[in-house]
Every structure is written in C-alpha cells, then in structure tokens.
Amino acid sequence: MYAQMVKTDAKGVKTLEEMSPEERAFQERVDRGEKIEPKEWMPEGYRKTLVRQIGQHAHSEIVGQLPEGNWITRAPTLERKAILLAKVQDEAGHGLYLYCAAETLGVSRDELMEKLHNGSMKYSSIFNYPTLNWADIGAVGWLVDGAAIMNQVPLQRTSFGPYSRAMIRICKEESFHQRQGYDIMMKMAKGTPEQRAMAQDALNRFWYPSLMMFGPSDKDSVHSAQSIAWKIKINTNDELRQKFVDQTVPQAEYLGLTIPDDNLRWNEEKGGYDFSEPDWSEFFEVIAGNGPCNKERLGARVKAWEDGAWFREGLMAHAEKHGKRQAA
Amino acid sequence: MSSQWPLWEIFIRGQHGLNHRHVGSLHAPDAEMAIRNARDVYTRRNEGVSIWVVKSADITASSPSDKGPLFEPSNSKVYRHPTFFDIPEEVGHM
Ligand SMILES: [Fe+2]
Ligand SMILES: [Fe+2]
Numbered sequence A: 001m002y003a004q005m006v007k008t009d010a011k012g013v014k015t016l017e018e019m020s021p022e023e024r025a026f027q028e029r030v031d032r033g034e035k036i037e038p039k040e041w042m043p044e045g046y047r048k049t050l051v052r053q054i055g056q057h058a059h060s061e062i063v064g065q066l067p068e069g070n071w072i073t074r075a076p077t078l079e080r081k082a083i084l085l086a087k088v089q090d091e092a093g094h095g096l097y098l099y100c101a102a103e104t105l106g107v108s109r110d111e112l113m114e115k116l117h118n119g120s121m122k123y124s125s126i127f128n129y130p131t132l133n134w135a136d137i138g139a140v141g142w143l144v145d146g147a148a149i150m151n152q153v154p155l156q157r158t159s160f161g162p163y164s165r166a167m168i169r170i171c172k173e174e175s176f177h178q179r180q181g182y183d184i185m186m187k188m189a190k191g192t193p194e195q196r197a198m199a200q201d202a203l204n205r206f207w208y209p210s211l212m213m214f215g216p217s218d219k220d221s222v223h224s225a226q227s228i229a230w231k232i233k234i235n236t237n238d239e240l241r242q243k244f245v246d247q248t249v250p251q252a253e254y255l256g257l258t259i260p261d262d263n264l265r266w267n268e269e270k271g272g273y274d275f276s277e278p279d280w281s282e283f284f285e286v287i288a289g290n291g292p293c294n295k296e297r298l299g300a301r302v303k304a305w306e307d308g309a310w311f312r313e314g315l316m317a318h319a320e321k322h323g324k325r326q327a328a
Numbered sequence B: 001m002s003s004q005w006p007l008w009e010i011f012i013r014g015q016h017g018l019n020h021r022h023v024g025s026l027h028a029p030d031a032e033m034a035i036r037n038a039r040d041v042y043t044r045r046n047e048g049v050s051i052w053v054v055k056s057a058d059i060t061a062s063s064p065s066d067k068g069p070l071f072e073p074s075n076s077k078v079y080r081h082p083t084f085f086d087i088p089e090e091v092g093h094m
Helices: A021-031 A044-063 A065-069 A078-103 A109-117 A134-155 A161-189 A193-212 A222-229 A237-255 A280-290 A294-307 A309-327 B031-042 B064-075
Strands: A265-267 A272-274 B007-013 B021-027 B050-055
Touching: A044 A065, A044 A078, A044 A109, A044 A161, A044 A222, A044 A294, A065 A078, A065 A134, A065 A294, A078 A109, A078 A161, A078 B021, A078 B031, A109 A294, A134 A161, A134 A193, A134 A237, A161 A193, A161 A237, A161 B021, A193 A237, A193 A280, A237 A272, A280 A294, A294 A309, B007 B031, B021 B031, B031 B050
Parallel strands: none
Antiparallel strands: A265 A272, B007 B021, B007 B050
C-alpha cells in the first residue's frame, strides 16, 4: 500500500461512552457510512492522521514516477514508450488528485512539498528499489500497481469525502497500469531464454518489496485499530497481503515463473496460500532512508522543485501583471 | 520565497450533454493555464467536451452547520414527490 505505518496519535480507541458529544455524533455518522466533508466538525486526530495518510499517498504517486520514468527513453518499441509515458502521466494525475484532497484539510501544497523534501513525510518503501532492466517495468506494473489496487479499491469507501472521490478516480485508471505491466511480463516470459531469465530476475527482486508495501503485521497496532474505527483504513495489512498473494500466485504460474519462496503452498483449511514474510529489518532500513535508491529519489524530487522555481514564479508574476492590466 | 499558485475548481461537461460537473481542483497561475492543466489532469480519457474553471476563493458555500435549517423547508413537503399520491391500478401508468 502507498501509505505505510501512518500514526494516529491515538492511545487506544475510545468507546462511545468515553467520547465527548461531538466525537460521539461524528463516530455515529462514520458508522452509518456517511461521508465526512472538509468544513464539517471532525476530531483533530482524524484530521491530522488523514493529512499524513493522504500526503504520504500523494508523495508515493509522484516519487513513483521516477523508477518507471527511468525507462521511458529506453523502451524497446515506440508503442511501449507511448504506453509507459501515458502510465507515468496517470501517476502524476493521481498525485495531484490526492494533494488536492489533503489540502481540503487545511494544509498547503507548499507545506506538503516542504515536508517531503526535508524527510519529515514519507513515501512508499517500494520506490526506493531500482529498475535495472526492461522486465522490471513489467514487474512494477504487475506487482506494484497490483498491490496498490488491493489497497485502493476498499479505500473508495473511506469516510472522508474528498479522499474517497480521489480513490474512485484513481481506481478507474489503475487497471490499465496493471495490465500493461502483465502484458510486458507475458512477452518476456514467452520470449528468448535471456528474456525469460530477465522476467524471473525481475520477479525475484520485486516479490518481497511488493509484500512489504502492505506494511508490517498490524494485529496489535493501536494506530490501525483507530484508523479502522474512523474508516480511513478498511482492512488490516495482513488481510490485504494475503489477498495479494492469493491473486498473484496463479498469475505467476500462467507466466511459467517461480515465486521466490520455498514455503509457498496452498493451505486448504484457510483457503489461501501460506507464504514467507519479507525481511522486516530490510523494510525498516528502507523506511529509515537507507534503501538502495532513497538518496537518488529524494534528490531528484528536490532538484525538480528547485530547478522549477524560476518558472513557477515567472508564471505567477506574469499572471499578476496581466490581471492588473485587465483590472485597470 | 515561494508564491504558491492559486487553487481553481474544475467543472467538466461530459460527452452526453449533461451539466458541467465538479471533478476536482488544481493549482494554476491564471485561468488560461488552469484550463490547460485541467485538460491534462481531468480529461486524459476523453471525459469531457467543455471545461469551466473558477477560482476557489470566489466560491461561496453554504455552511455545514446550517444544513438543518437551510433544507428543512422542503422536508415537510412530501406531496412534492409523485409517490405521495395513490393512483388505483385500473387507471394504468401515470
Ligand atoms: Fe497511481
Ligand atoms: Fe498506477
């Protein structure tokens, strides 16, 4: 998922009896499935948690353009290049929908940018891994967008109106992303022995980082329980990870590729696969800024922001001058 | 240091002759750029045939706390809905 380990500041979920009258009325609206709109009363914790979560989600869409953008100029055919360009442009759109949703909560775009650039806000750990060969672009669409879809589909029902509406728009566009990735994988898996090897190598490298996208097991997490009560999180991390594995294993089998997990096997009793957990120490290292590409990714964002400053300011100066002339 | 571009609300009329509908918002320095950006952000898949942009600051909204009194007058007038009236089946569709 694109928002991992979002803090809620909560010390535990309050019961209806422990809540103030305002809090209780709010919780009852959420429980009834009503949408909460920006100008309406909401607990401060709800507002802050949403800013963190939607902001992190938006940053992930924007930073997520970098590993794929890396291959636009090197796509194997003009058609693949046009498709990848359209896919990466969609991700820019997703970022913009989400930033606007966050801004309805009273935070400015500049503040969100500032916090991304100074490291106080995160983006998904997955985008700190490199895309080394063309099959990686297939694996990213198939697995990374596949995992994102797993998380985003239920979030269409989230309690905060602007977030829910952004998710609905995004989900409409995501299935193209996953299919174009799987299409690349099919081509590679049915290609030359070298291409098959590249496809297998891409799966080997992206499998565990994709499982990490859902975040650590959250059975006992206070944050998770509060977020679920507020309906800004719909499923637990483990539920979504299980669904993702169950969905992906047959897709890998179709490709004739092997999931890099010796413990992977069907469990009749639970009606799902048993599988190995990713290496969580690696996850925490990546989150802390020590993944293979953290510096490069953040560096590219800061550079784009700084190099574009004269242009943003120039357009604003032009608009102000022009506006004055019209008013006169 | 940085002067953030103002926020614009975007309205799009779809293919089928319906009203312009609010689709979201974006930042742009002026109206012309807002329309260009709206094309890229909100109509990448032929979603529209016409775009309106309005500065968010120019929109006056009803206040959520007035929701009760503001909409109350229509609450009590159930006879405005056709289902209020029972028409015998023999009369046929009406
Ligand atoms: Fe996306
Ligand atoms: Fe995507």
